[in-house]
Amino acid sequence: MTQNTNLEQLSAAGVSVWLDDLSRTRIESGNLKELIDTRSVVGVTTNPSIFQAALSAGNTYDEQVNQLAAQGADVDTVIRTVTTDDVRNACDVLAPVYEATAGVDGRVSIEVDPRIAHDTDKTVAQAIELWKIVDRPNLLIKIPATEAGIPAIAKVIGEGISVNVTLIFSVERYEAVMNAYLEGLEAAAAAGHDLDTIHSVASFFVSRVDTEVDKRLDAIGTPEATELKGKAALANARLAYSAYQQVFEVGARFQSMLDKGARPQRPLWASTGVKDPSLPDTLYVTELVAPNTVNTMPEKTLDAVADHGEITGDTVTGTGPQSQEIFDRIAALGVDLTDVFLVLENEGVEKFESAWGELLDATREQLDAAKS
Template sequence: MTANTAQLAAAGVSIWLDDLSRSRITSGNLAELIETRSVSGVTTNPTIFAGALSNGASYADAVAELAAADASTDEAIFTITSKDVQDACDIFRPVYDATNGVDGRVSIEVSPDLAHDTDATIAQAKDLWARVDRENALIKIPATKAGLPAITAVIGAGISVNVTLIFSLERYEEVIDAYIAGLEQAREAGHDLSKLHSVASFFVSRVDTEVDNRLKALGTDEALALTSKAGVANARLAYELFEKKFAESRAAELVAAGANVQRPLWASTGVKDPSLPDTLYVTELVAQGTVNTMPEKTLEATHDHGTITGDTVTPNYADAHEVFEKLAAAGVDFADVTQVLEDEGVEKFIASWHDLQKTVADALAAAR
């Protein structure tokens, strides 16, 4: 019997692990997940690295070397995390080669402190790309207003990008436009478009958490009947927008010239509400050419009991539109929901980044 994760991959969904640590790399666990769970990529963020480094016996030697070299806290962070990403890229290199660059990707994020600074984001994205020095890396840039021109500039410089923290369809459309503009710049600069890849990370469970709180506050039968429906509906409408935008002449011309579409990626797929099925944001978002980045708990739940029934996105566009009509009628201001989530998302990553800085600063001080 084919494993559920293998069935999911066969249905056109790339499974990326939302976690990375030195111990995963050195123990052989990452290589094992490629073999046994159809994992074809990895995403990281400041929260993941803060967790990895706080349990950091496996980082002791690296910290000691950096302390002896009198490295600053941020220099130590980028040295350590870049090394983890480099090594993970090497493990995934056969996947990258076998999929012609589509998968085998490992993401590393620019500092969240730069989320509202376009020029600094561009500069750090270029620096991270050079540090990691692996063509199967992806540089993560948040989809803030300041992030949009940075996405265009970084793609235009021939660097592959994972756009993160997308919540609204309006912002997602701007992200696609920023990617297309970047491809046009890259073509003008003589870069090989076929080598440029991008994913657009659309967050799912956080949408349900915020909307459900508002539905409970409204308290009407109509409102409560919509509980836990917004996240999946929002993602399905994102895929509908993806299909529409990449069928338009501007994008189609670039694809005909060898460019790749920017794939939708479902992020925040761990279920927050324990009353929901633990594979909800996997089984209900199966569509060709998507990525689902999962925490290990969700990955294992999917492998164990996720029922894959084929495409669960494109046949359900009408239902998704209906959910949003009902949310509006019930009194949910979805534009406010997504702005709150973007602001909170940036703040949470900044807080994790500062935790990471403190963890590394303390480790450096102890090593000195």
């Protein structure tokens, strides 16, 4: 099969294309394999909202849920079983990519229960449990970058487990995430783990930053505020990439671990579906092209890039000063960026908790029906 030219160019520019979606239907129908063959997809990310949508649609999971009900499984066991089965099967579909890229890509992510996002010890315990259940080397355990998540990231990496750090909104929090990764690598090396097998990405959420900042700019209502709309998210991500370069391209702490096989923690652009219809629907892809990055896209965005995305090469490297200027101008207008990022983090956890709650309720109803 032939790869789409636009997505092939994106990959050639150093961006790994990952799909932000997963379902059993997508796996069993061959659609995931088709996206690998025709859309340059080399990874998959999941979250509680994605699983909630998958398990609530149609009757694909009915037979397995009924079997688990007959075995006396509770709702948490059912959800853990069906989601880890899907992720394991997706890992197997992507195994050839994992082998071909020496472990850089071919990755599938599964997230810890969002209800424990503020509990370090429970997050660590569940990350280890999920790693053992899925039992695939190309798995990534998603841990949110909450204050409780930061030490959990270090501990899980220290156990030799690969991690996708999620729900990162600010450069300051991202710097704490990178530090936790390095701390984890140091602990893993001390424990005798092979650092070459440990992989991590840091998921920097993009579109939600514009949604929150633009709302505040609208409230200000001046011509300058209007002129700055739709610019905060790209500036934020580009500043994050500058921070990545400082730590992983020239930072002495990471350089000292290279001979032990350590890999850089790549920035991953998440939430790249454009929410403001006045903005180009490929904005958070074409304007965030840089080497050693990942862009995880919902299928709608993937299709938009395939259809009309214009890839013009690196659009990030060297943009730090201009990006900082945009942030300075936004702050000067009275937008409290620290509060923006706090609101977004809290909302992100709440949204995933809500989706998980809906998933629990729907599964509980299905279990009750199976047992009656």
